[in-house]
Amino acid sequence: xxxxxxxxxxxxxxxxxxxxxxxxxxxxxxxxxxxxxxxxxxxxxxxxxxxxxxxxxxxxxxxxxxxxxxxxxxxxxxxxxxxxxxxxxxxxxxxxxxxxxxxxxxxxxxxxxxxxxxxxxxxxxxxxxxxxxxxxxxxxxxxxxxxxxxxxxxxxxxxxxxxxxxxxxxxxxxxxxxxxxxxxxxxxxxxxxxxxxxxxxxxxxxxxxxxxxxxxxxxxxxxxxxxxxxxxxxxxxxxxxxxxx
Amino acid sequence: xxxxxxxxxxxxxxxxxxxxxxxxxxxxxxxxxxxxxxxxxxxxxxxxxxxxxxxxxxxxxxxxxxxxxxxxxxxxxxxxxxxxxxxxxxxxxxxxxxxxxxxxxxxxxxxxxxxxxxxxxxxxxxxxxxxxxxxxxxxxxxxxxxxxxxxxxxxxxxxxxxxxxxxxxxxxxxxxxxxxxxxxxxxxxxxxxxxxxxxxxxxxxxxxxxxxxxxxxxxxxxxxxxxxxxxxxxxxxxxxxxxxxxxxxxxxxxxxxxxxxxxxxxxxxxxxxxxxxxxxxxxxxxxxxxxxxxxxxxxxxxxxxxxxxxxxxxxxxxxxxxxxxxxxxxxxxxxxxxxxxxxxxxxxxxxxxxxxxxxxxxxxxxxxxxxxxxxxxxxxxxxxxxxxxxxxxxxxxxxxxxxxxxxxxxxxxxxxxxxxxxxxxxxxxxxxxxxxxxxxxxxxxxxxxxxxxxxxxxxxxxxxxxxxxxxxxxxxxxxxxxxxxxxxxxxxxxxxxxxxxxxxxxxxxxxxxxxxxxx
Numbered sequence: 001x002x003x004x005x006x007x008x009x010x011x012x013x014x015x016x017x018x019x020x021x022x023x024x025x026x027x028x029x030x031x032x033x034x035x036x037x038x039x040x041x042x043x044x045x046x047x048x049x050x051x052x053x054x055x056x057x058x059x060x061x062x063x064x065x066x067x068x069x070x071x072x073x074x075x076x077x078x079x080x081x082x083x084x085x086x087x088x089x090x091x092x093x094x095x096x097x098x099x100x101x102x103x104x105x106x107x108x109x110x111x112x113x114x115x116x117x118x119x120x121x122x123x124x125x126x127x128x129x130x131x132x133x134x135x136x137x138x139x140x141x142x143x144x145x146x147x148x149x150x151x152x153x154x155x156x157x158x159x160x161x162x163x164x165x166x167x168x169x170x171x172x173x174x175x176x177x178x179x180x181x182x183x184x185x186x187x188x189x190x191x192x193x194x195x196x197x198x199x200x201x202x203x204x205x206x207x208x209x210x211x212x213x214x215x216x217x218x219x220x221x222x223x224x225x226x227x228x229x230x231x232x233x234x235x236x237x238x239x240x241x242x243x244x245x
Numbered sequence: 246x247x248x249x250x251x252x253x254x255x256x257x258x259x260x261x262x263x264x265x266x267x268x269x270x271x272x273x274x275x276x277x278x279x280x281x282x283x284x285x286x287x288x289x290x291x292x293x294x295x296x297x298x299x300x301x302x303x304x305x306x307x308x309x310x311x312x313x314x315x316x317x318x319x320x321x322x323x324x325x326x327x328x329x330x331x332x333x334x335x336x337x338x339x340x341x342x343x344x345x346x347x348x349x350x351x352x353x354x355x356x357x358x359x360x361x362x363x364x365x366x367x368x369x370x371x372x373x374x375x376x377x378x379x380x381x382x383x384x385x386x387x388x389x390x391x392x393x394x395x396x397x398x399x400x401x402x403x404x405x406x407x408x409x410x411x412x413x414x415x416x417x418x419x420x421x422x423x424x425x426x427x428x429x430x431x432x433x434x435x436x437x438x439x440x441x442x443x444x445x446x447x448x449x450x451x452x453x454x455x456x457x458x459x460x461x462x463x464x465x466x467x468x469x470x471x472x473x474x475x476x477x478x479x480x481x482x483x484x485x486x487x488x489x490x491x492x493x494x495x496x497x498x499x500x501x502x503x504x505x506x507x508x509x510x511x512x513x514x515x516x517x518x519x520x521x522x523x524x525x526x527x528x529x530x531x532x533x534x535x536x537x538x539x540x541x542x543x544x545x546x547x548x549x550x551x552x553x554x555x556x557x558x559x560x561x562x563x564x565x566x567x568x569x570x571x572x573x574x575x576x577x578x579x580x581x582x583x584x585x586x587x588x589x590x591x592x593x594x595x596x597x598x599x600x601x602x603x604x605x606x607x608x609x610x611x612x613x614x615x616x617x618x619x620x621x622x623x624x625x626x627x628x629x630x631x632x633x634x635x636x637x638x639x640x641x642x643x644x645x646x647x648x649x650x651x652x653x654x655x656x657x658x659x660x661x662x663x664x665x666x667x668x669x670x671x672x673x674x675x676x677x678x679x680x681x682x683x684x685x686x687x688x689x690x691x692x693x694x695x696x697x698x699x700x701x702x703x704x705x706x707x708x709x710x711x712x713x714x715x716x717x718x719x720x721x722x723x724x725x726x727x728x729x730x731x732x733x734x735x736x737x738x739x740x741x742x743x744x745x746x747x748x749x750x751x752x753x754x755x756x757x758x759x760x761x762x763x764x
Contacts, residue, residue, distance in 0.1 A: 026319070035312040036529060038565045039405065041397045042630055043638035043666060050638075058401070067667075068326030068399030076324065076401075126325070131265050133325035135340045136349065138371030140362070141323050209361045210370075214402055217320030222313045223403035228633055230565045231582055234572045239310055243533060 022208025482554025
C-alpha cells in the first residue's frame, strides 16, 4: 500500500471518529441542558404535531430566513438543497449494490453541483459586499465558504473535466468501511481527488467545533421546538423545582 | 418639539437600512446600581475584584441551566438575516446594535473560554478575552436591547437576542455591575409592593378618586375595590395604571367592564404591580420572588380567578411563566384561563353578546363616542412575540383589534411589516425606560414613528391604542421629539370606557329628555 493510501485511511478513520463522537457529545449537551421557561417565538403551535410541522418548514424550507432576507434565503436554500442532492448521489461510491434510485437520479443530480457552487458564491459575495454582514464576519466565516467551494469545485472537476479512477476510489472506501485491509487497493494519486478528499476530511473534523453546529442546534432551539401551552400544562425543570423546597 | 442634545432621526416614506456607523452609540449607558439596590437583590454591591473569573464562572453556570443560551451561542452562522431587524440599529446605525453583533459581544468570550476553536485559534473564529473594554461594551450594549424578540422571528435557528442580553445582565449583576433603573425598581416591589413605590393608603385614595370621577361622569356607582376578601377576581395591573396618563383611563375601563359583567373583583395592595423586572435582568430567582407575591395575594384574598391589566412584559411573565414560577394554581377556578388577560375578559363578553338583542347585551356600546378618533393599534412586543391571548395562535393580534372595532367606527392598521409578529418595539422596553437613555429611546422609536407617520398621512389616523404600560409611557414621552402630541396615545380600555354605556347611565339623549320634561 502506498503512503498516500495509508495516510488517507488513517485520516478518514480519525475524521469519522471525531465527527461522530464530537457531534454525539454536543447533542448530548443540548439534550441534557434544561430549558427552564417556555419561550417559543409566538404565534407558535399549540400542539406537538404543530411543532413538528413548524420544525419541518424551518428545516426544509428555511421559513424564518425567507421572512428575513430573500437573497440570503435564495443562495442559502439552493446551496443546502443542492448539497444534499449531491451527497445523495455520492451514495454510489459507498454502496454495493447501488440502490436503483441512486443509479437513476445520478446523471441528473450531478449537474446540481453548479447550483451548489452558485449558492456558495452568492453567500460569499453577500458576506463581502453587504457592510453589515462584513462587519459580523470572522476569518472562519470566509474560510468555511472557501472550504465548501473548494470541495465543490474539486468534485465538479473530477466529474466533468478530468476523470479519476472512481472504481479504485470506491474500492478504497468499501475496504475502509469493512475494515478489510488485505486486498485494499491504492488510492489514485490524482491531485484533484486527493484535494477533494482532504478537504472533505477537514470539514468532517471541524463540523462539531464550528458554526456547522447549527445543523443539530436548530432542532434544540426552544423558540422553535416548544409547544405554546404554558397555561394548560405546568412546565418546570429540576433546578427550578429545587428552589421550591 | 422637545429639546434634544442629539439628532432626531428623519422619518422616511419607505424604511431605509442605514449604512453602519461604528461607535455611534458607544457613549450610551444607563446609571450603575448603587450598593443598596444591588445587595437588596442578593448581588454584590459593586464591581468585585475578581470580576473576570467570577463572570466566566457565572457564564458557565448559566450555560448549564439554559438550553437557549447554550444552543444560541453555538448555532449562529452569521447569515445576517437579523442585521436590519432591530429598531435600535435602524435608529442609531451603530453596528453593535445589530442583533448578531450584540450577541457576539458575549459569544466571543464564550468561544474563548468554552470552545476548542476559541481556546486554540481565537483570531480565526473571532474569540476574545473578557477585558475591561469588552465588559464596558457588555454594559453599554446589553442595555441597548429591549428584549423585544423581533430578531428571533427572522433567525433561521430562532436565536433570540433577548435570551443573550438577559444572560449578560445576570452575569453583570453577579459581579456587582447592575443597572440602577431595574434593580432599584425591583427593590421597591419587594419593600412596598409596586414599581412606583405607592403604599396601600395612597392606592386607596387614588381608587376612591376614580370612583368619584366615574360617578361624576356617568352617574353610576362603579367600585374600584382594594384588598377585598372573598372577591372572585384578583386584578393585577401595572402600577402606572393608578395615576399615569393614559394608563389610568384604561384602569377606569377595566372597572366599568367588571361592573357591567357583574363580577366581584378586587385589586391587591400586596400584588399592586403586574410588572416583573426580574425578567429584564434575566434573574430567575428575582422573577420568581416577584411572581410569588401574586400567589400570596390570591391565597390571602381567597379569589377564584386572576386577571391581568394592560402590560406587555407583565403579560409575558403572566402567560408564559406564571404557572412555572408560582404554580400550580389548583386553588383557582379551572374553568377560566389562569391567568386571564383583561382583553380576553372583555372579548369573551363581546363574543357572548353577539347576536343578542341590544337590551340583553352585557356590554352595551355607543361607538359614536369614539367618532372623534381614527385609531391604529400598536402591537406590543411581549404580547405579540412572547405570549398569546385566546385559544388559537395569533389571538393576541385578533382580540385587541376586535375589541377596538367593537367600540370604534374608525380603525386602520399600520404597514404589515410593522405590526403583528413583525411589530416594532416602542423603543423603551426591556428595562430601558429611564431618562439617561433618552437618546436611545428616541432613536429606537424611529421605525414605529415612521409607520405611524405614514398611517396618519394615508388614513388620517389620530390616535394609537396599545396595551402596554411601558409603550404608553415611552410614546407619551418621545412623541414630542417627533413633533406630535402625547395625547395621541390611548389605552385600549380607554376606548372601551369611552363607548361603554353603563346600566342606569345618563346618556345625552336622556339628559335632553329630562330637560324637556322639566320645561
